[in-house]
Amino acid sequence: MTAAISCKGTGKIWAIGTRRAHEAIATIDLDVAPGEFVVLLGPSGCGKSTLLYLAAGLEEATSGEITSFGQPIAGPGPDRSLIFQETSLFPWLTIGQNVTFGLSLGGADAEKRLKVAEDVLSKVGLRAAIDKRPDELSGGMRQRVAVARALAMEPKVLLMDEPFAALDVQTRAKMQDFLLDVWRDSGASVLFVTHHIDEAVALADRVAVFTSRPGRIKEIVPIDMPRPRDPFSPEGHALRQHLTDILSAEVDRAFAEQEALV
């Protein structure tokens, strides 16, 4: 079976060929199976998001290759949807217009757009908000709309860049449950970036732990716990402990590097 996203020796150097050049990620080897939920976990600034941008086709890799279902990723495509940390809904459009923005670019007619809008908004429980504007919704609701907008494109891969980082703890837990439901229904693969260990353990099939700059995959930790997961189970506790140990070594190293630069 071809992987939904496959990285082979993938690397990215920003501003390559200039004096400001710096290596964000190096020699990433990672396969995301169709329908799999993979979390990229690592310290801030370790290049997790860079890998996501490469997968989305918004940036090009400077070494190695990255493919989606066997095809090299040459640019953005509707089968790979990216969801950002900040709400990136267009404030000048209604919720319904926001979720069908991609369809309207392709020239879909009003009837089809309304049908899709109602459909995906129902999936995220916001059918009633179709005519509202983004500033009338709470942060959690806006992120649900962003997920609905991604779903409207019927993506095979959902790329999520710390989508719940700006939310409070309670909302975040709710959103994680919600995301797992959506993921199960849609059958899409998810590549999810976070620096929260708890979030990684709650969501992932596998957690890829990143080293600090340049980002490399230090270890891939499978989370073999049945869902719904109990965060307080001994198993979950052991996994969190393990991830904390790997991660803190990296954070220490990142700090030492930064101090050496000063």
Add this chain to the structure above:
Amino acid sequence: MAATDTAVGGVQPPPSALTELWQRMAPKIGWTIVSVGLFALIWEFLWLIGWADPKLLPPPHIFMGDIAAQAKNFNTAQRWQIGAGATDAPSPEMAVVITILSTTYRVILGLFLAAIVSITVGVAVRYWKLFENLTLPTITLLAPVSPIAWLPVAIFLFGIGDAPAIFMVFIALFFTMTLATITQIDSVNKNYINVARTMGASKQQIYTRVILPAILPGLLVVLRLNLFGAWMVVLIAEATGVGYGLGQVIMLARNTFNPGLVFFTIVLIGCTGFLFDYGLRMLQTRILYWVPKGQGSLG
């Protein structure tokens, strides 16, 4: 919501939209009257104790006292035009209205043209690199030139009438607004563009569907800030003899040594400018329905 707080116990009918508007606006209007009144009162007091010479600084009750007499100075007759009788002229009051309207018309048309052209040029600069290379250096060089320096050019090109005044407003706004458009485009939230790209938007679609709506709020603020500049240059253009207008009346008052007329005209300019800004603000909330109140609207 203040209205519901006052309803103690009983059920009170919801206040009408007009009442609500009045409750919101009343303190603002009240303080405006107090502020202007205080200013006038100090002036009158200085006149009373003899510090303000009524020949040079006539107090408000003198220059606003006889509007009909002041209005006689507003002459918009066009007797020289073919077909107009020697005695044809609007009444003095009508002439005041015509004068205000013709100045306002020049400002509006100049603003409108400047907004359209500078947004077009600004977007084109970012859309086509070649266009940027060809035009941006010139625009950047000309931007700091005071619009007053363009006045002779306006007269050379357009003679007298509305056109040179409109040209002056246009020139005063064009360079700043073009550069502002470019700055606004550069500061559009990258996530908006990335979202559009991941959904398969073409470059043209990104510009028309994302960048244009995203830069509009900032541009309207720039437009409003430059409104005062537009009023300034239109008065100067009119003062140099482009026909009748508020600036022409000021120049007339200067030449005939009539301070009362100067202050009378200043009051007219002030009121018109205020109403104009108010109108633009209303327009702003209309066009930019999505921008929350008090954000990007300068109140």
